[in-house]
Amino acid sequence: MAIQTTPTTSETAAASQDAGPSGTARGGEVLLEVRDVVKAFGGLHAVDHCSFDVRRGTITGLIGPNGAGKTTMFNNITGFITPDSGTIRYRGQDITGLRPDQIFASGLCRTFQIPREHGTMSVLENLMLVPMRQKGENIWNAWFHGAEVRRQEEQNRDKALEVLGYLELTHVRDEYAGNLSGGQKKLLELGRTLMTGPELVLLDEPAAGVNRTLLKRLTSNIEYLSRERGITFLLIEHDMNMVMSLCDPVIVMSEGRKLVEGSPDEVRNNQSVLEAYLGGQYAAAEG
Numbered sequence: 001m002a003i004q005t006t007p008t009t010s011e012t013a014a015a016s017q018d019a020g021p022s023g024t025a026r027g028g029e030v031l032l033e034v035r036d037v038v039k040a041f042g043g044l045h046a047v048d049h050c051s052f053d054v055r056r057g058t059i060t061g062l063i064g065p066n067g068a069g070k071t072t073m074f075n076n077i078t079g080f081i082t083p084d085s086g087t088i089r090y091r092g093q094d095i096t097g098l099r100p101d102q103i104f105a106s107g108l109c110r111t112f113q114i115p116r117e118h119g120t121m122s123v124l125e126n127l128m129l130v131p132m133r134q135k136g137e138n139i140w141n142a143w144f145h146g147a148e149v150r151r152q153e154e155q156n157r158d159k160a161l162e163v164l165g166y167l168e169l170t171h172v173r174d175e176y177a178g179n180l181s182g183g184q185k186k187l188l189e190l191g192r193t194l195m196t197g198p199e200l201v202l203l204d205e206p207a208a209g210v211n212r213t214l215l216k217r218l219t220s221n222i223e224y225l226s227r228e229r230g231i232t233f234l235l236i237e238h239d240m241n242m243v244m245s246l247c248d249p250v251i252v253m254s255e256g257r258k259l260v261e262g263s264p265d266e267v268r269n270n271q272s273v274l275e276a277y278l279g280g281q282y283a284a285a286e287g
């Protein structure tokens, strides 16, 4: 996992912990605001007074060496764990400590490093499962609002078929999700988030285990969804080609904190980013 850097680097334009103007000007208003978040596991501060913003309309990259605290930060944002201190606001609302389902219902979705498909259900069924609070889930509604339940299910199915077509997964719609390739499972994960009409999608290592062809599709899907559907993305990724071609701004975490924020070029040429990555590699080599 090497970050591309040039030997003669300067830290000029690249933003610092406070992010320079170039690091904060991209996109629209602040959609997600992370302020001074701390999460410790025993004595280990996995996230250590970390702050950053995600602006509407951006594809924001969250990178950093192994163990920097990126996934822990995702888990804090999406309610899978609760921060020890600090605040997370989404669309101006304080969502710190809310349950995952409450956060999901507000339009903030995520995928996981390891896809969580329902392996013994079909691909289509996996998508149709997603929307929440359907009338059909309740026996009372099924008896007294049968027509409406059926209409909702049809809409749900149409939407799932549309998402499958868009992701070019129609040919595997009746396949058990467990039989899909790693890359197809990542596309299905993205598809599951799309079923909810999300505003902000957090992607945890979308490129991991994905072959080159599917990776191209995944990347162009994300670009399209950002550009045409106005979906904002925050993505953790180790594939630097993907990050540098897709994301702006890029936030670098190291030892639980935001180290740098800036454009791909600024981050690529930042000496402290290089040192953070090399430090991690040296530590791994020594250990």
Ligand SMILES: Nc1ncnc2c1ncn2[C@@H]1O[C@H](COP(=O)(O)OP(=O)(O)OP(=O)(O)O)[C@@H](O)[C@H]1O
Pocket: 041, 044, 046, 064, 065, 066, 067, 068, 069, 070, 071, 072, 073
């Ligand atoms: N539930 C947990 N209990 C104890 N330690 C944890 C737990 N979750 C994460 N950690 C530790 O917190 C630190 C940050 O982990 P995290 O997974 O957030 O890093 P990361 O930046 O996502 O790393 P990677 O890129 O390797 O996925 C690591 O040292 C990890 O071992």
